[in-house]
Amino acid sequence: MSASNRLHDIHPGPTRTTRWVIVGVIGALFLIPIVAMIEFTLRKGLGGGYDFSRWAAVFGGQLTGEYKPIFTGLGNSLILAVATVAVMLVLLVPTMVLVRIRFPQLQRVLEFVCLLPITIPAIVIVVGLAPVYSVIARMFGSGVWTLAFAYGVIVLPYAYRSIQTNLAAVDVVTLSEAARSLGAGWPTILLRIVVPNIRRGLLAASFISVAVVLGEYTIAALLNRVNLQTSLVIVSKADPFVSIIFALLALVFAFVLLLAIGRIGRSPRQKASS
Amino acid sequence: MTTLTTAGTVTGPSAPAAVVASTPTGAQVELRGIVKEFPGGHRALDAIDLTIRPGEFLALLGPSGCGKTTALRVLAGLEAATSGTVLIGDADVSTTPARSRDIGMVFQSYSLFPHMTALANVEFGLRMRRVGADERRRRAGDALEMVGLGGFGGRYAHELSGGQQQRVALARALVTEPRLLLLDEPLSALDARVRVQLREEIRRIQLDFGITTVFVTHDQEEALAVADRVAVMRAGRIEQIASPEELYSRAATPFVAEFVGSSNRIRGVVRDGFAELCDARLPLVDPSFEEGDAIVFVRPEDLRFGDTGIPVDVVSTSFLGSYRRTTVALEDGTVVRVQHAAATVPEVDQRLFLQFAGAPVAVSAWES
Numbered sequence A: 001m002s003a004s005n006r007l008h009d010i011h012p013g014p015t016r017t018t019r020w021v022i023v024g025v026i027g028a029l030f031l032i033p034i035v036a037m038i039e040f041t042l043r044k045g046l047g048g049g050y051d052f053s054r055w056a057a058v059f060g061g062q063l064t065g066e067y068k069p070i071f072t073g074l075g076n077s078l079i080l081a082v083a084t085v086a087v088m089l090v091l092l093v094p095t096m097v098l099v100r101i102r103f104p105q106l107q108r109v110l111e112f113v114c115l116l117p118i119t120i121p122a123i124v125i126v127v128g129l130a131p132v133y134s135v136i137a138r139m140f141g142s143g144v145w146t147l148a149f150a151y152g153v154i155v156l157p158y159a160y161r162s163i164q165t166n167l168a169a170v171d172v173v174t175l176s177e178a179a180r181s182l183g184a185g186w187p188t189i190l191l192r193i194v195v196p197n198i199r200r201g202l203l204a205a206s207f208i209s210v211a212v213v214l215g216e217y218t219i220a221a222l223l224n225r226v227n228l229q230t231s232l233v234i235v236s237k238a239d240p241f242v243s244i245i246f247a248l249l250a251l252v253f254a255f256v257l258l259l260a261i262g263r264i265g266r267s268p269r270q271k272a273s274s
Numbered sequence B: 001m002t003t004l005t006t007a008g009t010v011t012g013p014s015a016p017a018a019v020v021a022s023t024p025t026g027a028q029v030e031l032r033g034i035v036k037e038f039p040g041g042h043r044a045l046d047a048i049d050l051t052i053r054p055g056e057f058l059a060l061l062g063p064s065g066c067g068k069t070t071a072l073r074v075l076a077g078l079e080a081a082t083s084g085t086v087l088i089g090d091a092d093v094s095t096t097p098a099r100s101r102d103i104g105m106v107f108q109s110y111s112l113f114p115h116m117t118a119l120a121n122v123e124f125g126l127r128m129r130r131v132g133a134d135e136r137r138r139r140a141g142d143a144l145e146m147v148g149l150g151g152f153g154g155r156y157a158h159e160l161s162g163g164q165q166q167r168v169a170l171a172r173a174l175v176t177e178p179r180l181l182l183l184d185e186p187l188s189a190l191d192a193r194v195r196v197q198l199r200e201e202i203r204r205i206q207l208d209f210g211i212t213t214v215f216v217t218h219d220q221e222e223a224l225a226v227a228d229r230v231a232v233m234r235a236g237r238i239e240q241i242a243s244p245e246e247l248y249s250r251a252a253t254p255f256v257a258e259f260v261g262s263s264n265r266i267r268g269v270v271r272d273g274f275a276e277l278c279d280a281r282l283p284l285v286d287p288s289f290e291e292g293d294a295i296v297f298v299r300p301e302d303l304r305f306g307d308t309g310i311p312v313d314v315v316s317t318s319f320l321g322s323y324r325r326t327t328v329a330l331e332d333g334t335v336v337r338v339q340h341a342a343a344t345v346p347e348v349d350q351r352l353f354l355q356f357a358g359a360p361v362a363v364s365a366w367e368s
Helices: A003-010 A016-042 A053-059 A065-101 A104-119 A122-140 A144-154 A156-168 A172-181 A186-197 A199-214 A218-222 A228-238 A240-264 A268-273 B004-009 B068-076 B118-128 B133-146 B162-174 B192-209 B220-226 B244-249 B254-259
Strands: B029-037 B043-052 B057-061 B083-088 B103-106 B180-184 B212-217 B229-234 B237-242 B264-271 B274-277 B280-283 B292-298 B303-306 B310-319 B323-329 B335-341 B351-356 B362-365
Touching: A016 A053, A016 A240, A053 A240, A065 A104, A065 A144, A065 A156, A065 A172, A065 A186, A065 A199, A065 A228, A065 A240, A104 A156, A122 A144, A122 A218, A144 A156, A144 A199, A144 A218, A156 A199, A172 A186, A172 B103, A172 B162, A186 A199, A199 A240, A218 A228, A228 A240, B029 B068, B043 B068, B043 B237, B057 B068, B057 B220, B068 B103, B068 B180, B068 B212, B103 B162, B118 B133, B118 B162, B133 B162, B162 B192, B192 B220, B212 B220, B220 B244, B229 B244, B229 B254, B237 B244, B237 B254, B254 B292, B254 B362, B264 B335, B274 B292, B280 B351, B303 B335
Parallel strands: B057 B212, B057 B229, B103 B180, B180 B212
Antiparallel strands: B029 B043, B029 B083, B229 B237, B264 B274, B264 B292, B274 B280, B292 B362, B303 B351, B310 B323, B310 B351, B323 B335
């Protein structure tokens, strides 16, 4: 009897039935609310029955002025997503590379700082950010894009993890030293040597940041900015059906992004074998 | 000097390892009083003074942690010295960044840029020097030809073996025609056969170019095989710099005698310029050595078995291919290794007689 068989006998894994029960329970947990949302959007009204009229209205461009906040919010959220990714890439990537190459003793500190926002409730962050934003408003105006500074903080834990995983798999120290010995300066090393080798981590960090920004409500609401989530809340008071349709669309978009992360995160060998 | 623009035609037979470049055109390199202290107070280099002649192949040899790689990194500009001066040619480059020192470097770990093809890797240094695309491609192609990888330009690092990756790294280091080539244990990750093949190739190319080369290794065989001179390092200091032959036969310190090759420590007495041990009288390399009790270092190949001599008992014996190494015990319990013909097969506990066939490689004062 092989060692692995003996181990299996001592610590048997879950049976097929147990596995399916677990998958079923977790799947139901996710699917029931989503199915309920879809069912809700298809209702004809108090008379009963279902149709696609509201979906047709959304995709047929028949939404009138009362739904305008959704399009404003969607536009703002897309601007914020781009600005947040830019803030994250411009600040976090060079810092992580610098710490990895030149100041490895700061690795723990950086990790602690980057993971900290996940432990602080958004409402607490907003309380701290409110006075900061009064200064930001004086310096940069009160444009919605300024929220990207706050969002840059809340996406840190997710972005850090994605980039760090990729960075740890590449010997950036030796690669950067090789590039230096060949005549490259630090900007060249960052852009032409390090970034291409952590591309997957950067894409994953960017996508997950976009997903976080599209789903963010608390900070925007409490700082009186309009984004997709706050506009959905506003519209839901007049027409809950359309707001749910947009919530579902945002969910699908985030799901597609996560699928994309899964695809780009696979190794070439996995891709070749599939 | 052979230039890389014609390197594709450099296909001559491998040059003998110990031949000094006939037309040395590399730069002279000098380390003056180099001290390197790391945070925490660890002194990795302790006032190193070293002059490397133009076109010379110098090996920095020593055990792990002796400071050899740190010395190379200071030379490359990848580490700043705490104090001291680095000169390449006539220029003081102590504060010059690595990218401006005009060096080529091959690293211990595979350092090819994974997202670039072999050709793009070799082109990188030329690209940094703003060489035009056509010339860049031609010179990079020539450099790959030079290391025997002419048809591999389109491959990525993960499509090359370890030996091929180090060849590409060598081509990348040389394509810019640097003043100094630095090799940081480039063979240590390779298997034995490829190591020997590649070290001979490195030596051939170095002689063809006449480029000043510093080769860091902890493998004494590698250092002795390829270098014009070997600097043996220990605890941040250079113990001895000499030709491989001199290093082996005239070790300056007991550490060198034991680190380079294999040595037996036998207790004896120094008197009148000779070492007296076990009734034998052997001439000293340094006859001025202070008289008195001493430890004498004798190579295993300078001992042989005979019909008469010092009685010893065989402890063990090992077959090592072309020769055999037998461990014997003297009557006072001292264990001695003897290298002899493979055809002679002593048996354990057999009584044999030992004779001295050469001079001691070093002597140190006896410390009880």
